[in-house]
Amino acid sequence: MNQVRVRFAPSPTGFLHIGGVRTALFNWLFARQQQGVFILRIEDTDQSRSTDESIQAIIDGMNWVGLDWGEGPFRQTERMDLYRSHAMKLFETGHAYWCVCKAEALEARRKEAEAKGLSPRYDGRCRNLGITDPPGDAALRFKAPQEGQTVIDDLIKGKIVFDNTVLDDVIILRSNGYPTYNFSVVVDDALMGITHVVRGDDHLTNTPRQIPIFEALGFAVPRFGHLPMILGADKTRLSKRHGATSIMAYKDMGYLPDAMVNYLVRLGWSHGDQELFSRQELINKFSWDHVQKSAAVFNPDKLLWMNAEYIKTSPPRQVAQALVPFLEQAGLKKEIVAVSDEWLAQLVVLVKERAKTLVEMVDWVRPYFGQTVTFDEEAVKKFLTPAIVPVLSKLGTRFQNFSVFSKAEWENSFKQLVVEENMKMGQLAQPVRVALTGRTASPGLFEVMEVLGRDRTLFRLQKGLERASMG
């Protein structure tokens, strides 16, 4: 068996779509598993829609989710000679012919056919003209087979049969000399030695158009696999109106790349009841047999849950590192410089059970930077009242007597005071919480103190006391 060679071939006409990422992911997984090669190819033959920024967006997106390629990125616009020479080869061997129909005329005829309820196909009127000396604006068409069948043994959908009578003669070279998709894709897949063409479902009906071109050119026909589409909640193709579709938008919303990958792979693929997979597990367990045949609805709720899982279980230092840009963006640049990586990781541990995204985490983590705290006025009004001043003061004095912070000792001391004062835990805990964090909701009090450290805990307790005295 030859080495597996697969590719991801996006067209650079915008941001990198999550559907594209999923297609790339399946290819990448298969290549890794089979110790094959994953190739990145940019299909930019549409001059009017392709942009360099989009190419960069694809590369950035792929890098972010960690899908690396062994060859490429290739750009089709750098391979024009290849398409032209192969097109001419088809012409010379009688597999292609010049068409002098004007684009507008074609369009008109198509509309007419549609109006009559006929198939809007090219009628083949130039097929037998035998033009050998074409005018400058002629296009080259491929002579599609008109009888027989084209059979695909799809990796995902199984055997699919197309009658060749549904085929028409596609243009392979435009009048401007540029190849069309259905042609350049065949030349590239053949020349790059692609063994498995795995792409979106929307390409399924392109496949019987492409197979005869492989054959006419004398190339081996690769295996094909067609991945089902991703739909929005209303079961139509996923688009902007369903929410964010750009992979980088999810980065900006505070999703972890591993969570994204895990969610996307489970959208259409399964391994029994398992939901969470490490990358290595994915590589080991991936199989075309368990790729779903039907389209899947993108479920942001489940993605969010999965992100929360990854925030909870990823190495804290790794999460902390991913969090830094978000903190900087939130105006905490100076604060971060003043703080160690270890402490930041500790902070992540403190709040990781509460934040489902890095964006939420920024908010959870904010109170632990700086000397003082920003009070939530509602919280102050409710808990930092003059009535609490005496107990708070006693607590401060007791804590003061400890020369270092010790979670167990401080907690004991706190609970003892609660008992002595004949209070309920919450009656003291909430005011202290507000004093330390400025808010009514936070992680466990003593974990908070640990992260704050002895001195800052005492300082904030004192400030809270002053605030409570004000009434």
Next chain:
RNA sequence: GUCCCCAUCGUCUAGCCUGGCCUAGGACAUUGCCCUUUCAAGGCAGUAACACGGGUUCAAAUCCCGUUGGGGACACCA
């Protein structure tokens, strides 16, 4: 319109190929309870699906046919 693909809880899916173990399993979401210093997290429990109609068979979610529904393709876009 023509051609192609698809069809299990609201959603992602297991089971289907190799019929009986399915009283249809898991996950997200949702509801209730428990835990609890707050908010979470966690634990337990609940609601909830084989699109429909015919066959084949002792037996069908599973095999066959049809219907319906959804999606895709039919460009000098990719």
